[in-house]
Amino acid sequence: MPWRLLRFGLSKSHPEPRMFTAHDKLKPSYDVVIIGGGGHGLASAYYLARDHGITNVAVLEKGYIGGGNTGRNTTIIRSNYLTPEGVKFYDKSVQLYQDLSTEFDLNLFYSTRGHFTLAHTDSAMRTMRWRAEVNKHYGIASEVVGPEEVKRQTPQIDLSCGGHAPIQGALYHAPGAVARHDAVAWGYGRGADMRGAEIHQQTAVTGIEVKGGKVVGVHTTKGFISTNKVICAVAGFTPRITDMVGFKTPIFVHPLQAMVSEPMKPWLDTILVSGSLHIYVSQSARGELVMGASLDPYEVQSTRSTLDFPEGLAAHLLDMFPFLSHSKVVRQWAGMADMTPDFAPIMGMTPVEGFYLDSGWGTWGFKATPVCGKTMAWTAVNDKPHELITGFSLDRFRNYSLTGEKGAASVGH
Amino acid sequence: MKLMTCPINGTRPISEFAYWGEIRPAPDADTCSDDQWAEYVFHRNGAPGVKKEWWCHTPSNTWFIAERDTEKDKVLRTYLHGDDK
Numbered sequence: 001m002p003w004r005l006l007r008f009g010l011s012k013s014h015p016e017p018r019m020f021t022a023h024d025k026l027k028p029s030y031d032v033v034i035i036g037g038g039g040h041g042l043a044s045a046y047y048l049a050r051d052h053g054i055t056n057v058a059v060l061e062k063g064y065i066g067g068g069n070t071g072r073n074t075t076i077i078r079s080n081y082l083t084p085e086g087v088k089f090y091d092k093s094v095q096l097y098q099d100l101s102t103e104f105d106l107n108l109f110y111s112t113r114g115h116f117t118l119a120h121t122d123s124a125m126r127t128m129r130w131r132a133e134v135n136k137h138y139g140i141a142s143e144v145v146g147p148e149e150v151k152r153q154t155p156q157i158d159l160s161c162g163g164h165a166p167i168q169g170a171l172y173h174a175p176g177a178v179a180r181h182d183a184v185a186w187g188y189g190r191g192a193d194m195r196g197a198e199i200h201q202q203t204a205v206t207g208i209e210v211k212g213g214k215v216v217g218v219h220t221t222k223g224f225i226s227t228n229k230v231i232c233a234v235a236g237f238t239p240r241i242t243d244m245v246g247f248k249t250p251i252f253v254h255p256l257q258a259m260v261s262e263p264m265k266p267w268l269d270t271i272l273v274s275g276s277l278h279i280y281v282s283q284s285a286r287g288e289l290v291m292g293a294s295l296d297p298y299e300v301q302s303t304r305s306t307l308d309f310p311e312g313l314a315a316h317l318l319d320m321f322p323f324l325s326h327s328k329v330v331r332q333w334a335g336m337a338d339m340t341p342d343f344a345p346i347m348g349m350t351p352v353e354g355f356y357l358d359s360g361w362g363t364w365g366f367k368a369t370p371v372c373g374k375t376m377a378w379t380a381v382n383d384k385p386h387e388l389i390t391g392f393s394l395d396r397f398r399n400y401s402l403t404g405e406k407g408a409a410s411v412g413h
Numbered sequence: 414m415k416l417m418t419c420p421i422n423g424t425r426p427i428s429e430f431a432y433w434g435e436i437r438p439a440p441d442a443d444t445c446s447d448d449q450w451a452e453y454v455f456h457r458n459g460a461p462g463v464k465k466e467w468w469c470h471t472p473s474n475t476w477f478i479a480e481r482d483t484e485k486d487k488v489l490r491t492y493l494h495g496d497d498k
């Protein structure tokens with residue numbers, strides 16, 4: 001063993017600091033408590049500190065940071081949504097992503113690949129045209145292309161998809177990207193930590209104290225803390241937390257599964273999505289194919305995987321790329337997707353004063369991590385919804401004014 | 414393979430079944446308020462628990478009720494509507 005390494009190992013004060021400060025105890029009170037140390041919670045802490053100078057903040061995470069859906073997602077980043085509210089919001093997020101590696105001084109492996117949403121039917125082509133027009137109106141690079149462009153950028157594809165689902169065209173979104181999900185959580189976490197926010201892992205919220213319609217504190221496995229502001233960013237755990245506060249939401253939880261293949265030489269530059277074949281696929285920096293499909297067909301609040309999933313997904317992948325028939329699946333897993341009836345998130349104010357929701361992120365919230373942090377921090381500080389999230393309020397269901405985003409969901413759910 | 418037991422056709426692969434969500438009493442559409450109706454249409458009990466759910470065995474179009482633990486994904490029992498004794 002090299003002498004320097006030994007000295008490093010034995011030294012009490014490591015010359016290099018750990019990435020995060022470990023805190024022994026919770027303080028008795030904080031200005032803002034954030035439930036959930038996923039990307040969204042950590043980004044909220046980061047922007048509270050950086051944009052608003054609020055650092056007396058605790059992020060409470062029952063497991064380890066980034067261990068929820070943040071660390072389980074297939075990392076597709078895009079802004080070619082269907083509603084004006086969605087397009088503006090996700091565009092802001094894509095813009096914020098561009099600078100993050102520099103801002104964090106951490107390589108996020110942000111990789112712009114171009115994103116094809118394949119259309120195999122007339123009705124899918126119609127939705128693609130609609131999305132392209134909405135996107136262009138808001139200045140987003142998005143266009144309908146023919147099968148020859150799909151073939152040009154992905155020569156390995158069988159355009160007839162085994163003969164039963166011929167590709168008629170696609171929505172092409174040049175800014176479509178993938179990034180390293182863990183690094184996004186770590187970057188935001190370290191940035192928040194450096195500015196004074198406290199991240200408490202292994203600390204679960206077990207109850208929320210509400211008096212006279214206002215939040216007054218939070219019970220945790222490490223004791224009670226008082227606070228007047230709580231941001232709840234717990235994805236698939238949202239209904240358990242809103243039950244603690246005492247109001248209902250339309251959120252329902254289904255597992256969403258994903259898997260990766262063995263690593264192979266780089267061959268797939270783009271991100272491909274097919275609604276009809278229920279598949280999305282990209283190739284990671286490690287060479288693995290990262291693949292996902294639609295939601296599991298019924299409610300489950302755990303992260304169990306099933307054999308049906310790789311079977312179905314592999315069959316569809318072979319329709320597109322028959323040459324993969326000998327490649328192996330090396331890992332599969334699941335996350336709990338917090339779904340909403342209109343496929344738009346639920347963000348902002350709630351019936352309880354001081355309790356702010358960042359939820360309903362279902363199968364699409366990784367791309368929104370930066371903009372969620374930014375708008376949730378603003379919303380909690382100003383006690384009113386940021387202008388980019390007014391279309392996502394919980395109230396919209398009571399008023400029957402939904403934000404129909406289902407046509408922009410990656411695969412037909 | 415996941416299995417589900419249809420009260421009429423017996424135990425079959427779960428891919429033969431469609432899930433239709435938790436049983437929820439509908440308010441009277443003529444007399445309830447807009448808020449009550451919105452609550453019924455949209456809101457769900459999204460937390461885990463043992464729930465009574467509608468399922469349908471699609472090849473035979475048999476509708477029935479399953480009591481299922483939604484955290485463990487375990488079906489406790491299934492029966493036809495009205496047979497809950």
Ligand SMILES: Cc1cc2nc3c(=O)[nH]c(=O)nc-3n(C[C@H](O)[C@H](O)[C@H](O)COP(=O)(O)OP(=O)(O)OC[C@H]3O[C@@H](n4cnc5c(N)ncnc54)[C@H](O)[C@@H]3O)c2cc1C
Pocket residue numbers: 035036037038039040041060061062063064065066067068069070071072073074075076077203204205206233234235236237256257258292334335336337361362363364365366367368
């Ligand atoms: C398989 C899969 C693929 C996906 N693919 C994509 C994609 O390609 N692109 C995209 O944009 N989105 C995708 N998503 C969605 C995306 O992953 C999520 O919307 C996003 O990561 C949510 O981030 P979050 O920080 O809100 O939640 P999470 O990362 O889930 O963090 C929530 C945290 O809260 C903690 N928590 C829960 N309860 C408590 C409690 N009581 N006390 C303390 N802490 C608690 C949890 O432990 C967890 O760490 C995918 C999701 C899955 C499951």
